Amino acid sequence: MTGPSDDKETPQTAIVVDHVSKKFRIPLEKKYTVYQHLFGIFKGGYYSYNEFLALDDISFTVNHGESFGIIGPNGSGKSTLLKLIAGILYPDKGYTRAYGRIAPFIELGVGFHPELTARENIFLYGSILGLKKNQIREKYDEILSFSELKKFENMKIKNFSSGMTARLAFATAIQTDPDILLIDEMLAVGDEEFNYKVVEKINEMKEREVTIVFVSHALRLVQQYCSRTLLLSKGKIIQIGDTSQVIEKYLQITREHQ
Amino acid sequence: MWIFEYRDLIQVLTISNLKIKYQSSVLGFAWSLINPLFMMIILYIVFSGIFKISEKQFALYILIGIVTWRFFTSATNLGMISIVSQPGLVKKIFFPREILVFSSVLSCLISSLLEFAVLFCILIILQVSISSSILLFPIIILIFFGIAYAFSLGLSSLFVYYRDLNQIWDVLLQAGFFLCPIVYPITVIPEKYLDIYMLNPLTVIMEIFRDILLNGIFPPLWDVVYVSLWGLFLLIFGHYLFSRLKIRFAEEV
Numbered sequence: 001m002t003g004p005s006d007d008k009e010t011p012q013t014a015i016v017v018d019h020v021s022k023k024f025r026i027p028l029e030k031k032y033t034v035y036q037h038l039f040g041i042f043k044g045g046y047y048s049y050n051e052f053l054a055l056d057d058i059s060f061t062v063n064h065g066e067s068f069g070i071i072g073p074n075g076s077g078k079s080t081l082l083k084l085i086a087g088i089l090y091p092d093k094g095y096t097r098a099y100g101r102i103a104p105f106i107e108l109g110v111g112f113h114p115e116l117t118a119r120e121n122i123f124l125y126g127s128i129l130g131l132k133k134n135q136i137r138e139k140y141d142e143i144l145s146f147s148e149l150k151k152f153e154n155m156k157i158k159n160f161s162s163g164m165t166a167r168l169a170f171a172t173a174i175q176t177d178p179d180i181l182l183i184d185e186m187l188a189v190g191d192e193e194f195n196y197k198v199v200e201k202i203n204e205m206k207e208r209e210v211t212i213v214f215v216s217h218a219l220r221l222v223q224q225y226c227s228r229t230l231l232l233s234k235g236k237i238i239q240i241g242d243t244s245q246v247i248e249k250y251l252q253i254t255r256e257h258q
Numbered sequence: 259m260w261i262f263e264y265r266d267l268i269q270v271l272t273i274s275n276l277k278i279k280y281q282s283s284v285l286g287f288a289w290s291l292i293n294p295l296f297m298m299i300i301l302y303i304v305f306s307g308i309f310k311i312s313e314k315q316f317a318l319y320i321l322i323g324i325v326t327w328r329f330f331t332s333a334t335n336l337g338m339i340s341i342v343s344q345p346g347l348v349k350k351i352f353f354p355r356e357i358l359v360f361s362s363v364l365s366c367l368i369s370s371l372l373e374f375a376v377l378f379c380i381l382i383i384l385q386v387s388i389s390s391s392i393l394l395f396p397i398i399i400l401i402f403f404g405i406a407y408a409f410s411l412g413l414s415s416l417f418v419y420y421r422d423l424n425q426i427w428d429v430l431l432q433a434g435f436f437l438c439p440i441v442y443p444i445t446v447i448p449e450k451y452l453d454i455y456m457l458n459p460l461t462v463i464m465e466i467f468r469d470i471l472l473n474g475i476f477p478p479l480w481d482v483v484y485v486s487l488w489g490l491f492l493l494i495f496g497h498y499l500f501s502r503l504k505i506r507f508a509e510e511v
Binding site: 024025034035037083089090107120127130131 | 349
């Protein structure tokens with residue numbers, strides 16, 4: 001369903017995904033040890049795995065400043081696609097390319113260490129997300145006040161509630177100030193008041209023309225944020241284009257399945 | 259080059275590793291010093307009786323061997339699990355995976371340098387003559403770090419796919435402990451095996467450390483060149499293996 005205009009790279013292009021295919025190996029018997037491998041050779045059937053085509057010949061482009069949604073049923077390859085764009089997974093065929101500084105994370109809060117304090121974790125997590133130490137030092141107070149955790153600066157993260165952890169993660173992550181932001185599922189993290197701040201931040205990013213690729217099951221949010229959307233099913237592009245039309249198509253095929 | 263580009267991340271990860279390692283124990287870092295000293299005392303009592311010791315200062319001889327060996331085992335053990343123990347990072351965040359291995363080995367090096375510092379103090383207290391050959395110490399440590407890091411690159415990437423590698427490595431390290439001149443003087447090795455015995459780069463490194471720390475002499479230049487070549491070869495090999503295997507890390511951890 002990718003029209004020729006979608007494949008063309010222009011100076012406005014932020015992300016290119018070109019004929020990307022990704023296979024996963026699903027072992028029939030999981031062999032994780034040297035012993036099992038050696039034993040498997042004697043029994044024969046050493047290469048006993050099925051291949052599962054998670055993404056099949058996907059091509060599209062996203063322009064700078066665009067908010068781009070990816071929707072589809074569970075297991076359709078949405079997160080895999082996001083990981084390929086981020087460079088976490090390698091494609092078997094085709095390539096992905098990003099123009100501009102791409103945020104290296106697709107999920108918030110991964111990289112916190114429970115045994116370290118909030119202060120230590122801001123430095124740890126910030127560095128993992130690619131911030132320099134002096135940048136973190138500069139933004140340190142802002143991170144604490146945005147996450148409303150000033151009082152808990154020296155408390156270990158393991159004693160934080162999940163909402164507090166998520167707030168700290170979001171507050172740190174937005175300091176990375178990327179040109180391209182990849183989000184896997186929305187940040188339904190805190191109470192109403194914090195969620196309002198999150199929405200405000202994302203709107204602010206849209207105004208600054210940050211490119212956002214947004215994977216979600218929350219169709220209402222996709223409708224609200226994304227001008228263009230991609231519908232995936234079983235690793236294939238079903239439709240790509242105007243968000244309202246794509247969501248309609250999605251609801252239609254969901255109804256057909258029932 | 260990622261080492262330069264990500265130097266802040268390497269630094270923060272290394273310090274976090276050390277904090278986590280030491281904060282949950284009462285004596286903290288002191289264990290790193292008590293442990294090798296006790297080992298030295300036990301091994302000295304056992305082995306000085308077995309081998310009619312011709313080495314002067316056999317206790318110090320053992321201590322240098324232990325401190326050297328401890329860096330190699332702790333670095334490769336921590337390095338090996340560095341990828342597998344961080345599944346979240348590997349699956350959800352993009353950064354050069356080598357950093358996890360590098361910072362693990364680096365944190366072990368810092369622990370080890372503190373052990374070496376205590377060793378220096380003991381040497382000074384016992385009035386071992388320290389000569390200018392000690393200036394070679396940083397270079398040798400750097401080569402040794404390269405060797406341990408290269409081993410860790412290979413082990414960590416293989417461990418993602420073979421989860422009993424740690425058991426195998428454990429056995430190999432136990433054999434290695436007796437294949438290196440830690441608890442016995444090299445003079446006990448029969449003449450005809452000596453050439454083969456000296457091929458082991460860790461043996462050569464221990465001998466270099468003893469030359470510069472204990473004997474106060476410059477090691478043979480060829481020895482330094484020899485371990486450097488080993489380091490270079492292992493780094494190339496370890497890096498090659500890691501680059502080949504890292505492609506499926508995010509799927510397999």
